Amino acid sequence: MFAYIIRRLLYAIPILIGVNLITFALFFVVNSPDDMARMHLGVKRVTPEAIEKWKEDRGYEKPLLYNSDAGGVGKVTETIFFTKSVRLFAFDFGSADDGRDIGYDIRQRMWPSLAIALPVFLVGLLINITFALLLAFFRATYIDIWGVVLCVVLMSISAMFYIIGGQYLIGKLLHLVPISGFDVVGLETIKFLILPVLIGVVMGIGSGTRWYRTIFLEEIGRDYVRTARAKGLSEPRVLFKHVLRNALIPILTGVVVVIPLLFLGSLLTESFFGVPGLGSYTIDAIQAQDFAIVRAMVFLGSVLYIIGLLLTDISYTVADPRIRLS
Amino acid sequence: MLSQAAIRFWIWPAAIVTGLLLLLWGVPQFLPVRAKYQLTDILIFCLVAGIIFLIAYIRHKPHLLEPWRRVLQSHRAMAAAVVLVFYVVIGLLDSIHFQEPLEGQPASVGHYSVEVPSLFDFLTRSLQEQAEKTYSAPLATHLFVKESVVLEDGTSAQQYPRLEYGGAHLADPPADKWRDVAYTGLQGLLWGLLLWSALAVLVNIWHARTARLSPGASWREIWRGHCHYPLNTMLVTAGILLVVLAILFTLSQKYHVFGTDKVGQDVFYLSLKSIRTGLVIGTLTTLVMLPFAILLGIMAGYFRGWIDDLIQYIYTTLNSIPGVLLIAAAILSIQVYIENHRQLFDSAMDRADLRLLALCVVLGITSWTNLCRLLRGESLKLRELEYVEAARAFGVHHFTILGRHILPNVLHIVLIVIVLEFSGLVLAEAVLSYVGVGVDPSTISWGNMINSARLELAREPVVWWSLVAAFVLMFALVLAANLFADAVRDAFDPRLGRMTRN
Numbered sequence: 001m002f003a004y005i006i007r008r009l010l011y012a013i014p015i016l017i018g019v020n021l022i023t024f025a026l027f028f029v030v031n032s033p034d035d036m037a038r039m040h041l042g043v044k045r046v047t048p049e050a051i052e053k054w055k056e057d058r059g060y061e062k063p064l065l066y067n068s069d070a071g072g073v074g075k076v077t078e079t080i081f082f083t084k085s086v087r088l089f090a091f092d093f094g095s096a097d098d099g100r101d102i103g104y105d106i107r108q109r110m111w112p113s114l115a116i117a118l119p120v121f122l123v124g125l126l127i128n129i130t131f132a133l134l135l136a137f138f139r140a141t142y143i144d145i146w147g148v149v150l151c152v153v154l155m156s157i158s159a160m161f162y163i164i165g166g167q168y169l170i171g172k173l174l175h176l177v178p179i180s181g182f183d184v185v186g187l188e189t190i191k192f193l194i195l196p197v198l199i200g201v202v203m204g205i206g207s208g209t210r211w212y213r214t215i216f217l218e219e220i221g222r223d224y225v226r227t228a229r230a231k232g233l234s235e236p237r238v239l240f241k242h243v244l245r246n247a248l249i250p251i252l253t254g255v256v257v258v259i260p261l262l263f264l265g266s267l268l269t270e271s272f273f274g275v276p277g278l279g280s281y282t283i284d285a286i287q288a289q290d291f292a293i294v295r296a297m298v299f300l301g302s303v304l305y306i307i308g309l310l311l312t313d314i315s316y317t318v319a320d321p322r323i324r325l326s
Numbered sequence: 327m328l329s330q331a332a333i334r335f336w337i338w339p340a341a342i343v344t345g346l347l348l349l350l351w352g353v354p355q356f357l358p359v360r361a362k363y364q365l366t367d368i369l370i371f372c373l374v375a376g377i378i379f380l381i382a383y384i385r386h387k388p389h390l391l392e393p394w395r396r397v398l399q400s401h402r403a404m405a406a407a408v409v410l411v412f413y414v415v416i417g418l419l420d421s422i423h424f425q426e427p428l429e430g431q432p433a434s435v436g437h438y439s440v441e442v443p444s445l446f447d448f449l450t451r452s453l454q455e456q457a458e459k460t461y462s463a464p465l466a467t468h469l470f471v472k473e474s475v476v477l478e479d480g481t482s483a484q485q486y487p488r489l490e491y492g493g494a495h496l497a498d499p500p501a502d503k504w505r506d507v508a509y510t511g512l513q514g515l516l517w518g519l520l521l522w523s524a525l526a527v528l529v530n531i532w533h534a535r536t537a538r539l540s541p542g543a544s545w546r547e548i549w550r551g552h553c554h555y556p557l558n559t560m561l562v563t564a565g566i567l568l569v570v571l572a573i574l575f576t577l578s579q580k581y582h583v584f585g586t587d588k589v590g591q592d593v594f595y596l597s598l599k600s601i602r603t604g605l606v607i608g609t610l611t612t613l614v615m616l617p618f619a620i621l622l623g624i625m626a627g628y629f630r631g632w633i634d635d636l637i638q639y640i641y642t643t644l645n646s647i648p649g650v651l652l653i654a655a656a657i658l659s660i661q662v663y664i665e666n667h668r669q670l671f672d673s674a675m676d677r678a679d680l681r682l683l684a685l686c687v688v689l690g691i692t693s694w695t696n697l698c699r700l701l702r703g704e705s706l707k708l709r710e711l712e713y714v715e716a717a718r719a720f721g722v723h724h725f726t727i728l729g730r731h732i733l734p735n736v737l738h739i740v741l742i743v744i745v746l747e748f749s750g751l752v753l754a755e756a757v758l759s760y761v762g763v764g765v766d767p768s769t770i771s772w773g774n775m776i777n778s779a780r781l782e783l784a785r786e787p788v789v790w791w792s793l794v795a796a797f798v799l800m801f802a803l804v805l806a807a808n809l810f811a812d813a814v815r816d817a818f819d820p821r822l823g824r825m826t827r828n
Contacts, residue, residue, distance in 0.1 A: 015646055019647055022643070156808050158753055160756060160760060164793065286658065
């Protein structure tokens with residue numbers, strides 16, 4: 001197991017190098033730092049000095065890949081590629097356009113993101129699986145057929161409609177909770193969490209329920225279910241005891257991989273509710289065209305995704321003792 | 327060499343496509359306009375031509391026709407298809423662009439207006455030109471905000487001024503408005519029913535001829551649902567749509583049915599105009615990614631070895647970057663490129679068009695991995711089958727095997743994925759435009775409508791109409807696409823639904 005994890009971590013390195021090269025190509029080769037400077041400073045009235053200063057402020061004045069002016073190791077290290085891209089491997093994200101340390105901001109902002117994303121994830125999982133089991137229990141009846149249609153309808157509604165509609169209905173008309181905002185002090189936080197979590201869960205019900213339903217139906221068609229029924233077990237017992245447990249592997253495949261990504265938060269929810277998390281951080285960066293932050297988030301996102309894949313493999317061994325990692 | 331039968335099968339799609347091309351090229355020659363094709367327009371026409379040829383191909387392959395027949399027989403799918411047809415017609419009308427000669431100049435001089443309207447713009451010109459000053463509610467006769475108006479006696483007061491166009495014909499709005507609305511709506515209803523009867527008569531003539539029945543008997547068969555296809559469901563759906571559209575159109579000649587937006591543009595026009603953007607994103611994205619996904623997918627599965635490793639590495643790497651972030655990164659770069667190379671584009675419209683296409687390409691890059699993985703798995707299975715081994719043993723070239731034996735057998739997966747991804751892409755456009763990495767801010771799209779309307783939610787009373795219009799039109803399209811996709815998936819492969827979830 002330990003050797004397996006080490007090997008998987010080694011596999012991750014070429015992928016991260018690939019991600020790094022892609023972001024490097026997107027941000028520094030497709031558009032040179034000169035282009036970026038011109039874009040930020042305004043295309044019309046820009047002096048070469050202003051561009052130089054802009055680049056220098058952000059450390060973009062070095063050559064891209066090879067610095068012939070520097071000596072020794074500096075030929076390679078005194079370049080944009082090394083200072084901006086290779087440094088990401090050490091989780092040194094550098095500083096944003098406004099001079100703030102990106103690494104510090106990320107560490108601060110991942111907790112509010114998690115505070116919303118984690119309850120959404122857990123509650124959503126519970127509700128979706130419950131609904132899916134219900135539909136599977138009533139399979140091929142009108143409850144199932146119309147349940148699936150309802151799922152399709154829920155899936156077809158734009159996420160933004162859920163958020164805006166929810167804010168309007170619960171926050172503005174009923175005055176139950178604050179429409180948006182966030183407070184990091186103690187229990188007061190919960191007041192701000194209820195609405196985003198509720199909306200986040202409702203948003204996912206359609207696709208989630210349908211997805212788990214197909215998994216359960218697939219399991220229900222298998223031989224062991226027939227045996228269990230033949231043994232005289234009641235249908236709920238078959239569903240909850242046997243089907244649910246055997247469906248764990250396909251469920252884990254889709255579920256575990258997103259757990260590390262919960263830190264990144266949801267772009268939409270956070271920006272609509274004004275949560276100071278990583279999602280709104282990313283949106284702000286995109287809207288301010290802060291390339292350093294976007295680059296850092298791309299890299300962080302893929303690291304978390306790879307961790308998620310690894311966790312998925314480990315979770316298999318926990319769920320099913322027959323699976324051994326080697 | 328094409329056989330006699332093959333020629334007969336290919337001749338009608340070729341004739342239709344040539345006919346359409348002649349129409350597109352020929353009609354502007356007789357009108358004082360100059361046709362102007364944008365990049366996305368050309369791709370859309372290619373797509374339409376491709377679909378016509380695909381239909382012809384499927385029609386003479388019984389094993390491909392069979393699942394489609396099941397789709398055609400599903401009530402839910404065909405009701406959805408009718409809705410989709412309405413959207414597609416509006417989208418296609420909006421994809422034929424032209425330029426008019428400058429005012430007061432004959433076309434022969436060759437000076438054309440900078441505006442590039444589409445056929446759809448031309449048909450809804452009255453909506454476009456009847457712009458108000460700023461917000462007004464649906465069917466309103468007065469502006470939504472107060473302005474100082476000079477009264478008859480010379481003093482000025484804060485009042486809601488009358489709209490320039492909406493309900494301008496009414497002498498006494500509060501008293502006459504609702505009666506006039508009801509009367510105009512009734513007119514629209516009659517128009518809708520008239521159109522629908524024409525359609526129903528045509529359908530009935532067609533059905534009577536194919537089923538060799540008298541018109542009366544054929545009509546009864548349609549309504550009782552005894553005929554081969556769910557014609558009754560389709561006619562009811564088409565009827566509802568025609569009536570609703572006819573009422574809205576008649577009302578929109580006198581009022582702003584969905585109100586006006588911040589700069590006074592008619593929201594009804596904007597939300598219909600957004601259809602093209604949504605359709606372009608939903609279809610061209612898959613079109614752009616298709617060659618890569620198919621080629622790489624079946625190559626990885628068929629050749630295995632280092633080719634497989636390399637292709638798997640490529641898609642794992644792309645897949646490991648969270649979608650939104652990759653799109654954001656790519657669009658930001660393209661934005662910088664467009665901004666710095668303004669001289670390459672004739673007009674702001676060309677820039678917006680390129681940005682739309684770029685968005686399709688970027689969305690394609692993030693979504694092809696799913697299809698590629700599925701195709702790889704399927705080809706891995708197919709390469710072990712006897713007929714493929716036999717072909718290999720005969721020394722058939724690898725790429726011939728790929729083209730002749732593997733590709734036709736994975737096409738149903740391609741098709742299902744295309745259909746399933748469409749609705750997700752339409753929804754994604756709105757989210758991306760909100761984030762700021764979607765279509766160009768000047769492109770009319772549901773995402774941009776929602777984004778600009780969102781800022782007005784804090785107003786009291788709320789400016790809700792553009793939001794609701796955008797959401798409702800988007801919802802109808804996505805729901806229809808989802809229902810249709812479900813039927814397609816069930817008809818082709820009920821098990822595939824599990825694998826294709828994003």
